[in-house]
Amino acid sequence: MPRRPATxxxxxxxxxxxxxxxxxxxxxxxxGSAGGGGGGGGEGNDRGRIWTQSLNWKDCPAxxxxxxxGEAPEPLPDGTAxxxxxxxxxxxxxxxxxETIDVALIRARSGADAGDRIGSLLFNFGGxxxxxxxxLPALAADYEKLRTRYDLVGFDPRGVGASNGVxxxxxxxxxxxxxxxxxxxxxxxxxxxxLETKKRYAAACARESGRMLPxxxxxxxARDMELxxxxxxxxxxxxxxxxxxxxLGGVYAHLFPRHVGRAVLDGVVDPTLxxxxxxxxQAGGFQLAxxxxxxxxxxxxxxxxxxxxxxxxxxxxxxxxxxxxxLTLDGDRVLTGSLLLDAVVQALYAETAWPALAVGxxxxxxxxxQTLLNLAxxxxxxxxxxxxxxxxxxxxxxxxxxxxxxxxxxxxxxxxAFEEASPLFGDTLVWGALECTDxxxxxxxxxxxxxxxxxxxxxxxxxxxxxxxxxxxxxxMAERLGKGVGVELTxxxxxxxxxxxxxxxxxxxxxxxxxxxxxxxxxxxxxxEPPTGKQ
Numbered sequence: 001m002p003r004r005p006a007t008x009x010x011x012x013x014x015x016x017x018x019x020x021x022x023x024x025x026x027x028x029x030x031x032g033s034a035g036g037g038g039g040g041g042g043e044g045n046d047r048g049r050i051w052t053q054s055l056n057w058k059d060c061p062a063x064x065x066x067x068x069x070g071e072a073p074e075p076l077p078d079g080t081a082x083x084x085x086x087x088x089x090x091x092x093x094x095x096x097x098x099e100t101i102d103v104a105l106i107r108a109r110s111g112a113d114a115g116d117r118i119g120s121l122l123f124n125f126g127g128x129x130x131x132x133x134x135x136l137p138a139l140a141a142d143y144e145k146l147r148t149r150y151d152l153v154g155f156d157p158r159g160v161g162a163s164n165g166v167x168x169x170x171x172x173x174x175x176x177x178x179x180x181x182x183x184x185x186x187x188x189x190x191x192x193x194x195l196e197t198k199k200r201y202a203a204a205c206a207r208e209s210g211r212m213l214p215x216x217x218x219x220x221x222a223r224d225m226e227l228x229x230x231x232x233x234x235x236x237x238x239x240x241x242x243x244x245x246x247x248l249g250g251v252y253a254h255l256f257p258r259h260v261g262r263a264v265l266d267g268v269v270d271p272t273l274x275x276x277x278x279x280x281x282q283a284g285g286f287q288l289a290x291x292x293x294x295x296x297x298x299x300x301x302x303x304x305x306x307x308x309x310x311x312x313x314x315x316x317x318x319x320x321x322x323x324x325x326x327l328t329l330d331g332d333r334v335l336t337g338s339l340l341l342d343a344v345v346q347a348l349y350a351e352t353a354w355p356a357l358a359v360g361x362x363x364x365x366x367x368x369x370q371t372l373l374n375l376a377x378x379x380x381x382x383x384x385x386x387x388x389x390x391x392x393x394x395x396x397x398x399x400x401x402x403x404x405x406x407x408x409x410x411x412x413x414x415x416x417a418f419e420e421a422s423p424l425f426g427d428t429l430v431w432g433a434l435e436c437t438d439x440x441x442x443x444x445x446x447x448x449x450x451x452x453x454x455x456x457x458x459x460x461x462x463x464x465x466x467x468x469x470x471x472x473x474x475x476x477m478a479e480r481l482g483k484g485v486g487v488e489l490t491x492x493x494x495x496x497x498x499x500x501x502x503x504x505x506x507x508x509x510x511x512x513x514x515x516x517x518x519x520x521x522x523x524x525x526x527x528x529e530p531p532t533g534k535q
Contacts, residue, residue, distance in 0.1 A: 050096055053088055055231055060084040060106060063134045067161040068381065068388040073137035076108055076144070082137055083107050087231060089158065091215050093223050101212075103224055104162035106133045107153045108140065119234040119261070121150035121514070122225060124157070126243030126267070128218070129393030131161035142500055143240075145507075149515050150238065157248075158224060159209075159216030159393045166212055166396040168205040171386035175333075177201065178380055181323055182338045183427035191408060194431065199438045205392065206440040213441045216393070217400040218448065222252040229259060236261030238514070242497050243267040243469055249458070250450030250477060253485070257455035262514050266461040267497035270473030271480050274446040275404040275436075276414060279429045280421055281470050286429075287422035289348040289467035290315075292494055293357065302358040312424060315344060318364055327369045335369035335376075341428055343375035348467045351494040351501070351530070399436035403443035406433045453482045457519045460486050461506060465494040489520050493528045503529050 060082045062072045073082040084106050091099040110117050123143075125135045132154030136143075143152055156163040169177065180197060184190030205213065225248075229237040238261040241249035246265035253260050273281060294311035297304050305311040323337035347357035353375075360371035381390040411430050418426030436443060452458075458481060462474030471490075478486030491498035491506050498506045505526030512518040 050088060050090060050100075050227065051230060053231065055085040055087060055105070057083040057085045057107070060133075063131070064162060065383075065385045066165040066167065066389040067131040067134045067156070068390075069383045069385045070134070073106075076140060076147075078111070080108050080111070080147075083109070084133065086162075087155075087224075087228060089224050089227055091211075093220055101158060101164045101215075102162070103158060103228075104133050104156040105153060105228070106136055106155070107151050108136075108147060110147050110149060110151050112149050116149055117151075118149045118515075119151070119236070119238055120153045120229075120232045121146055121238045121240055122228060123152065123154045124239075124241045124245030124248050125154075126241075126245045127160075127390060127394050128157070128244040128248075128397040129160050129390040130244075131156050131388065131390070133161060139500065145511055146240075146514055151232075153228070153232065155224075155228065157216075157221045157393075157397075159212050159396055161389065161393075164212055165389040166205065166209040166216065166392045167389050168201060168208055168392045168395075173204075174380075174382075174387045174391075178339065178342075178376075179326070179334060179336050180338065181336065183431055185427065195408070195434070195437075198434060201395075202438045202440060205396065209392070209396070210440070213396055213400065215400075216396050217444060218248055218251050218397065219255070219444075221248055221397075222255055225252055226256055226259065234261070235259075237263070239263040240514075241265050242500075244269060246460075246469070246477065247271060247448055247450070250452070250481065251448050253452035253455045253458060253481065254448075254450050257452045260452070260455045260458065262456075262517065263458045264461065264499070264510055264514065265458060265477065266499050266510075267466060267469045268460050268462055268474040268477045269469050270476045271448050271450045272476045275398075275402045276406065276410070276433050279433050280414070280418060281472070282468060283418050283422040283426050283429045285467040285470040286345060286348060286425045289465060289494065290344065290424055292465060293348060293354050296354055297358055302362070304358060304361055315340075315361065316424060318361070327364075327367060329369055329373060333373060335364075335373050338428070339376040340364075340372055341425065342379045343372040345425070345467075346375040346379040349496045395435060395439075399439040399443055400441055401444055401448070402436060403445050404433075405437050405439075405443070407437070408434070450477065450480045451482055452485050455481070455485045457487050458485055459489060459510065459513050459520065461489045461491060461498045461510065463491045463493050463495065463498045463501075465492075466496055468496045487519055487522050488524075490523070490525045491528075492525065498526070501529075505529075 060072055063070050075081045087103040087105060088100045089103050090096045091101050123132055123136055125132055133156050136154030159166045184194050237259055239249050247269045249263055249265050250271060291308050294308040297311055304314055319337040319340050322340055326334040326336045328334050347353040363371055381388045415430050418430040460474045460478055462471045464471045474488050478488050489509055491503055493501055495501055499510055503526055509520045
C-alpha cells in the first residue's frame, strides 16, 4: 500500500504517511497502568532503573544503513550542534523489570532563556517506520521558528532504525519483491505467486526479528514517549505528529490525557476505520490527488494529454505495457508497472513533485525510465547502500496493531468498490490488504482507541487534497478525542500534510498555538497557495 515518501527524498517531498495503528481493547487503559503512572520516578525496584536513568547526550554519528545512510547531521545555521542519546526502555511494558531495548533520540537545543523556553517538542514523522533521528535534521529548516522556545527532539520508534530496527530481507530480495507485479490479474498463478511472496516475507521477518515483533505496537511506542517526557524533564508532552504520527499522538492522549501539553496532529489518520476501509479511503484520496495533478498538467501544457482522462489513460497504458514487458535500465534494475505506480504515488505526496512526475512520464515514452525509478525508490526508501528498514518496520508495526487478517476472497469481494474509487490505484490498494494475512504475530484491534477526556485542546490540521490521509479523518479524530479536545484547522491544498507545504496561513496558526498557546477558532480555514513558479 502507498506509504509516506522516504526521508532520502526530503528535498523533494516532506511530510509523513500512515496507515495502521491500533491498540489493545483491554489491559492498558489509563495513566496508572503498567509503565505509565505519570512517569514520576517509578514504583519499586522493577521500574526505578528505567525511570531514574539519565540521557547521555553526545555528538551524533552518521546514520546507519537501517536509518537510510548518509552523513552525520551538520550543525544548524546558528552553529547549534545536533546531540544524540540512547534511552533504555522495557522490551515488554508488562514486564518493566525484564529485558530492555535501545530507543535512539536526537535533539537540537533551543537558544531561549530559561524564562522563554517552554520545553521539548517531540516529533514523529509517520510511516509507521520513519526514522526521526534522520528525518528531523533533514527537515529542521521547516521547524526553526519553533526552536525559539523548544528543544526539537526526534526519535526512532521501537523497531525502527537504531531502536532495535526490524529487518527481514537483504537488498537483493527486497528489490525482487519491489519488482513483482502486486496486482495479480492474469489468473491463479499470479495470485499464488503474490501469496507465496507474502508468506516468505513474513517468515523472514520472524526469523530475523522475531524477538521484536510482538513489542513494536503503537501503544508500546506511546509508553516510550511518556518515558521520554519524564527523562527530558518536562511536566507535559509537547508533540508534533504527522500522518501515522497523528495516531500515535491520539493513542498517547488516550493513555496519558493529563500529561498532554501543546499537541499538533497534521495529516490526520481516521481512527474509526479498519484496515480495508482505510485502504478504500486512500484509493479515493490518491485518485483525487492524481486528477488534480492531471488538471495542472493539462493547464500548463505538460504534453501528456489534453484532458484528465487522457493523462490517466496514458499512465494506465504505460503501466499495462510495463507489466507485460518491464523496461531494463542500467545495471540490474528494471522499471515494472508496479514501480511506475509507486513513482506516481510518491509524486502525489507533495505538489512540488508534480513537475518531476510530468517529466518522468514524458521521458518514459522514449524508453527513459530512470526519473520514474528514482521516484519509486524514494517511496521504497532505497538509498545508495540498499534499503532502510522503513518498509520492514512499517509492516511489523501495522500487523502488531491491526487485527484484520484478510483472505483472497475478501479482496475479490471488495475489488469492485476499489475499482470504482480509483481506476488507477484501486487494484494495488485492495491487494495490499493482504499485508498481514500470514504475519506471525496477532494484531491487537481493528482500530485504535484515541478517546482522551480531560486532555487540553489538540490542534488537528486536515488537508482537503491529502491523498494518504483523506480530509474526513480530521473530523473523525476530533469526534473520537472528545468534546473540547480536538480543534480542527482546514487547509484547502494539495499533498500530504499541511505545515510542510509552506502555506503561510497554516504555519502562522500552528506557530501561534505552539509558541503562544493561541488555539485557532474551531473550523478555521486556510486557502491554497500554489508553489512559486510551479503553477
